[in-house]
Amino acid sequence: MLKSHTEEKFVQAILYFAHNTQALGKIKLFKLMFLLDFEHFRQTGRSVTGQEYRAWRMGPVPAGLVQQWDQPEDGLRDAIRIVPEKVISHWRETVIPLQPFDATHFSKRELRLLESIAQQYRETLSDAMIDVTHAENGAWSKTWQEGAGKDQVIEYRLAVPDDAGDREAVLEAANLYAGIAAAQGR
Template structure:
């Protein structure tokens, strides 16, 4: 936002922000170009900017670890609020969640990266973990093989309660909408949804020539989106902080 918003007028301060994790307290002045974000998410952006200015990464370290927690809890949520939740349907729901949230805010919910495979977008890190989940994943969910006509569906079942403590209202709202919209859909219908003509997957897949290529989150944004430049600038700053934090911790 430094480049996009620097010359833009400010709106009035909206109050104080208190971080439960850090105790940081600051009065927020919101750039007008971020009026499309909720107060909660604008405060989150402000907190990340403060971290960058201060040269520390405590807040970003918290964010990275919470992406893992949010991914697991998103799986729990979809397991509790949809039917026929096999691996293919789950992967499609996570993709729709992440890309819709990025389209609105410039960041994903789970931090997963997706690649173009034959049956749609695949979060490769989760795919690689599927057969031998880490301890936190294994505690939260179980995979139940279920015979469905001529194939075995790997149905996802929740083992722990859904924890919404790290989600914004926007993230919860998108999850709820997706669960309601696709509650009873089978995996082949979900494939049709993510294979939509001229969609992000279709453009990368390109008749198979783009197999295993990454699907850029920026493809969720229309060229004529009035907030496109601001959202992409936010995404670049967020990614820079993530990379800086990884370097510091590495």
């Protein structure tokens, strides 16, 4: 079965992080995907992978990846293997790439962002990334609201600060992208 362009980018982003970071477990992957999508939206008004993120106590989670984690669909199942790995006092579900990364699905900006995020967090463990994804006045924090927003969708628009000089242009682009996607039935 052919995957959509968005589904392919979702799988390829995971492959990129699996090939270019260390100690890539479930939580770290969730945080990297969130950073990728929300930073790209902040810059352009569009996410990279099209994932919906939800506010959970431990941070933002990509809903589509959570749904596939234990029983991956064909594209993800063919691309990665999830291997339980004992790490001191807990088990990490380590992501092992089974295929090479295919850059042809990404724009130059998306590739630069993938590279920048992977480089910044290459050796970082998931616990150390909590401050970044849980930043005060960040998208997760604004949604979570000390538990009141539990399991609520984190709106991408929250990635664009109220005082951003290009806020209106980014949000206008987001509306345009949303209109195109709706017209195409996505």
